[in-house]
Amino acid sequence: MSSFYGIELGTRALRAFQIGLEVTGHNVANVNTPGFSRRRVQFANTPEFALGSRLRLGSGVMVQMVERMREMMLEGRINAQSADFARLDTLARSLQQVQSAFNEPGEFGINARLNAFFNAFEELATRPDSLASRQSVLQSASALVGTIRSLYDSLNTLESQALTQAEAMISEANEVAQQVARLNERIRAAQSTGAEAGDLLDQRDRLMSRLSELVGARAHYTSDGGIMVFVDGHTMVQDGASFPLPNAIDIANRSLDNTPVDIRIQSGALRGLMDSIANLQSYRADLNTFANTLITQVNTIHSTGFNLNNTTGLLFFDGTDASDIALHSDVSDPANVSASGLINTPGNGGVALALANLRNQPQTALGGASLTQFYRSLVGRVGNDAQVSRNRAETQQLTVEHLNNLRESISGVSLDEEAAKLVQYQRSYQAAARMVSSFDSLLQDVLQFVAPR
Amino acid sequence: MRISTSLQFGRIQKTIEQSTSELSQRQRRVSTGRRVDQPLDDPVGTVHALAIRQQLQQIEQYGRNAREAKLFLQSTEQAFADIGEVLNQVRQIVTQGANDTLQPDAREALFQQVRKLQERLMQIGNQRVDSDRYLFGGQLVFTQPFTLVGTTLTYQGDGQPMHVPIAEHHTVVMNFSGARIADLYNKLNDIATNIQTANVADLSLNDLNDIQQFQSEFQRYRGEIGVRLREIETYAYLHQSRHDQLTGNLADIEEVDLAEAISQLRQSELSYQASLQVFSRVQSVNLFDFLRGG
Secondary structure, three states, X not given: OOOOHHHHHHHHHHHHHHHHHHHHHHHHHOOOXXXXXXXXXXXXXXXXXXXXXXXXXXXXEEEEEEEEOOOHHHHHHHHHHHHHHHHHHHHHHHHHHHXXXXXXXXXXXXXXXXXXXXXXXXXXXXXXXXXXXXXXXXXXXHHHHHHHHHHHHHHHHHHHHHHHHHHHHHHHHHHHHHHHHHHHHHHHHHHHOOOOOHHHHHHHHHHHHHHHHHHOOEEEEOOOOOEEEEXXXXXXXXXXXXXXXXXXXXXXXXEEOOOOOOEEOOOHHHHHHHHHHHHHHHHHHHHHHHHHHHHHHHHHHHOOOEOOOOOEOOOOEEOOOOOOOEEOHHHOOHHHOXXXXXXXXXXXXXXXXXXXXXHHXXXXXXXXXXXXXXXXXXXXXXXXXXXXXXXXXXXXXXXXXXXXXXXXXXXXXXXXXXXXXXXXXXXXXXXXXXXXXXXXXXHHHHHHHHOOO | OOOOHHHHHHHHHHXXXXXXXXHHHHHHHHHHOEOOOOHHHOHHHHHHHHHHHHHHHHHHHHHHHHHHHHHHHHHHHHHHHHHHHHHHHHHHHHHHHOOOOOOHHHHHXXXXXXXXXXXXXXXXXOOXXXXXXXXXXXXXXXXXXXXXXXXXXXXXXXXXOXXXXXXXXEEEEOOOOXXXXXXXXXXXXXXXXXXHOOOHHHHHHHHHHHHHHHHHHHHHHHHHXXXXXXXXXXXXXXXXXXXHHHHHHHHHHHEOXXXXXXXXXXXXXXXXXXXXXXXXXXXXXXXXXXXXXX
């Protein structure tokens, strides 16, 4: 047993408590860092020292490990649920924009415009000879056409925005996967030298949750501290290598085209965008069916009528669907709006009345619904989809929040707790320092005795 | 449960966010007075609201149609009243003319009166509504219905009915054919001749009888106009009450109950204030505050 045994023991304690203080400082500093897991110092007593055959002396304390407080099982659940939330939330936000593009219920939506259009024809049926009534037919028709096309354009813009966003998400996911692969390497290198890789692990976990949010990726932890990342059957990350997702989006199958097997996207914001694009496409298809039926029906009836100059066979609408519906050049002159069902009979409003009656007439092309009913049920569907997705997103948010709270309760930093630890380590440090100085004064006594001044 | 600092702050922050968003939503409701602003707010209600708005627009159009038909029918009724006046005078003339002892100059005077009445009749028959459409042309609204060929009045119209939609699946005919006006005119030609030739027998028997028939016929037309106008009124009344009812239904769906909305707004304001207070309490308590500095 050396003379400096006590001083060494004290120094070890000082070093251990200093580490404790530093870890506390690290925790306090990261109180606001998202995804940070608090660290806890685990102290252990150093091996005992045998003094003769019966006596054993303790040799002090050491820091056994700096534990990263994290529940891996919980991480996996949080990532899966967050990915689902990202899917629902993305869909809900997108559908909210879609439904507001309809401008319903109100004076500027298609419903009001469509009815004003039929009203104008009804008015014309009462005044089949009137030029003013014809002008108001054309005005209401042009307002209707404008509203249909502007809704179509809005749906199109929303879709192309969603598509651009989806592509951006895929490239972000590929970028993140690359970083995860690099971190895999560094973590393995660090761990092989026995070094603490805590901050690297935190960083990788953060990237992993981003990957889940983006494309619903799942992580598999390997025994050497690496993670493998999967999307459907596709391996995105293995060890230090990453394998990017292809950019070819297949909305109908909610997948990315890939050889040999397509990659199905089942969760994450990307899936939300795919769902919303699919919805947009189906709304647009309905809008097109609506516009097409309107064009065909109005033209069919209108072309049987006679204009004020007794010409027949004139068309009213041009175009085939919501993208190109327009007033036909045949009716560029109001006098050409045909109201009469009989030649040379300006007071006959038969055709105008037939056109007005289209309002509530069942259409085979619309599954037996009238034009107005069909449009109303489209609005109902859009509103309902938006509401359902919002409610689902809200419910899912509660689930994610609950899990996040659980994680926070394990991994989150509590300043009160750290303050207490700070005091604890500070006092311990002071006590250890006091111990060193006691041993020092003992030694001084001995040295004085040996070498008087 | 262990509560971390960021969880503690995160929860309060979330509470504040929630109450802010609720507050602004309720403020918007009170200020706009609207409960359903977009389909998302109430999809079923929206579809219902759209259907109601359609019915309202339709009813308003029926109202405009009915006003049009009413105007046309009233003009027609005035024309028939005028014709009735003409017929009364003709009847007097016929009665006076059916007299053997009448002097030739008196006969000539009666004859001239009949000619005048014929002119008047043609003038009535060629009347237009709003100096636009001919009343009696049928669907040939721009063709002058009556023209003279020699002394015979010929009807140029088609006598076809003009249907005006005044309710769903229901139209009212707003015009009458002018064919009988021509018949009447030509009958007056006979009467004029009979007066001139002192054909007392015809005048006192056939002509008087015919005129009486015309009188009751035009009287019947006026009765028919009355029926149609009453029908229009009935629908107008029905539509008005339906309109009121629908407007009420629409308000129930789209608009907020203001008293309720305001009391909800007050609640939101309170809970917002409460959450701010909680925040200020929480952020002032921390173990670090109680440790000696240095």
